[in-house]
Amino acid sequence: MRRRHLARLLAVASAAVVLAGCGTTISGKAVSVFDDPFKVGGLQAVDGASGLRSDAEKPTRRVSHSDGGKIDELGAQSISDLEAFWKDNYKGSFDGEFRPVKDLISWDSNEYDGEFCGDTTSDLINAGFCDDDNTIGWDRGVLMPALRQANGDMAITMVLAHEYGHAIQKMAKLNKKGTPTLVAEQQADCLAGVYMRWVAEGNSKRFTLSTGDGLNNLLAAMISFRDPLLSQGDYADSGDEHGSAFERISAFQFGFTDGPTSCAAIDAQEIGQRRGDLPIELQRDQTGEWPVSEESVRSIIAAMNIVFTPKKPPTLSLDATSASKCPDARPSPPVSYCPATNTIAIDLPGLEKMGASNEGQDNVLITGDNTAYSVLVSRYMLALQHERGGLVLDNAEAGLRTACLTGVATTKLSKEVTTPDGNTVALTAGDIDEAVSGLLTNGLAAGDVNGESVPAGFNRIDAFRIGVLGDQDRCIKRFP
Incomplete structure (x- = not known):
């Protein structure tokens, strides 16, 4: 018996996409505000401007080791905006008091530019929250420019919204020691969705986000953040699972639609229920390819x-x-x-x-x-x-x-x-x-x-x- 399977490919490092049109808008009558085909979580689905406002308020944060370029400007504005959001919205959702992160650090991974969280920044094509010293940092040389070119200014803001989500986790003590990386990452995706909802509602004094093409571009960026396809046993060995594109977009949507409490509800059991029996790794004899014929x-x-x-x-x-x-x-x-x-x-x-x-x-x-x-x-x-x-x-x-x-x-x-x-x-x-x-x-x-x-x-x-x-x-x- 010949065996064939539907396909899957290895992860691409970054993804740029021109989102195609999908036909003309069609008629329909929705049953509720959240099921309305022409609304996104209750917001009207429209294309339009997304990114830094021309009249944006000045940033309240400065970036250490900055080159003064556009990437770091967007980074400083993003963190300033995130802190304005969480300052007003942290209480009532989580215990304790909101405290801004200690410092913002920028580097160029193409050069030796210092250290971030104990690692050399040479070839560090990444962005992250450092739990050790409560800082957030990003690579202005490769990662952030690629994301910006692929998916626009708001892709940078979304990455930093995710990283600030980790700071919120620590503040709110959402997770106990030993919580799987998978849980922490999808909680952070969810918390990024909470903030992006606030921007899409027009509340930000620095950024705009359209619920049509603007939000589509953020989802495209999330697809590029998915885990690479691994074979049987790889996940158990790595301990660094973040989730598939489907899972990470789902977490983002929970936050965008349902707010911060939905993020706190993400745990290993919830993710396990979402996964059910869906395959997450290839069997050792699988390539995952079955060309259309x-x-x-x-x-x-x-x-x-x-x-x-x-x-x-x-x-x-x-x-x-x-x-x-x-x-x-x-x-x-x-x-x-x-x-x-x-x-x-x-x-x-x-x-x-x-x-x-x-x-x-x-x-x-x-x-x-x-x-x-x-x-x-x-x-x-x-x-x-x-x-x-x-x-x-x-x-x-x-x-x-x-x-x-x-x-x-x-x-x-x-x-x-x-x-x-x-x-x-x-x-x-x-x-x-x-x-x-x-x-x-x-x-x-x-x-x-x-x-x-x-x-x-x-x-x-x-x-x-x-x-x-x-x-x-x-x-x-x-x-x-």
Whole structure:
């Protein structure tokens, strides 16, 4: 029996992305402020300016060893703004009193520039909070310029919001000695989300953040921060696990939507419940690669038929032009669903291109097989919605419902499914991150029957996460 698995690639050091448009805005009526397809956690989803205000207040902090450049200016402004936020919002959320960090330290990793937290700053391409002396530092030579070029000024602010989150953890005594790094890192991601919500609400006197493209760029940056893909046993040896892109974005979303108490609630048990049986590492005999082909597409459709047992399984067509003849839906290449004929039409070369691995390439978000397969699965989930009846398939709720149901299917495929053609279809480590990248950049897995998706990548990923952690009934109830 031949074994094939959905793909995953190794981490890229940094990711730059031009976030693609995802179709025109579509109509829909939301059931609550937090489920409104055109709002992000209750805030209107809009594109617009993001970054340092032209009339920003002067920083209240100075940077030690600064070269006086733009990176350090943004660093000083970011920390000043974070301290203005936490000064007003720490009390009432955590015990004790807010105390600013002791010092801010900048270095150029291209040169020997001193020490940070006991380490030489030569080749230290990093940013961090030093628990030993209550300082925050960053590399102005490589790391911060790359992040700024890739995802804008606010990517620098977000990194420092994460690092200040570690300072808040220490202040609030959120964690006992021996708390796993994984917990501390995702709490800090969450606390960064709390602050970014405040900025997005227009409360900052230094920065702006749009809930459309601005927030999308921050999520893209978070994908680049994910753990590299490791093989069996590596995590146990390293002790330095931070989490997948899916997990870290989820933590950020908790803070953005639910506030500081949701961050304090993140612990090993909560992360374990979120992970469930999802794979986090490759088995020793896995590469995680299954290039898109006619064989793989047919096997995945067969696996979906086994998992969901529809009364009338959708027909698969490799004639992409047939989608243009559908009387009740427009094409959504490279995969289209036609309700009238219950047919999934595939542009195989287009799907192959979408699923090509970009391992080793700089300046791009991760892609791989499951970037493509998640889109294929989403069109199958439209077929299941059509069979159920009573659900509108061409509005905003349909797009988010489809993303949610695609998440449900993704979790179901974490268990091996052997298809009649002799292949074994199973989710492998990293596949969810590839799906998340696709949701952010092209949005097709969160598209309605016409391929239209809601404007905010935050909402698309949030809907997918609800499905990964839930079931079909939860998706349909959430997005009726």
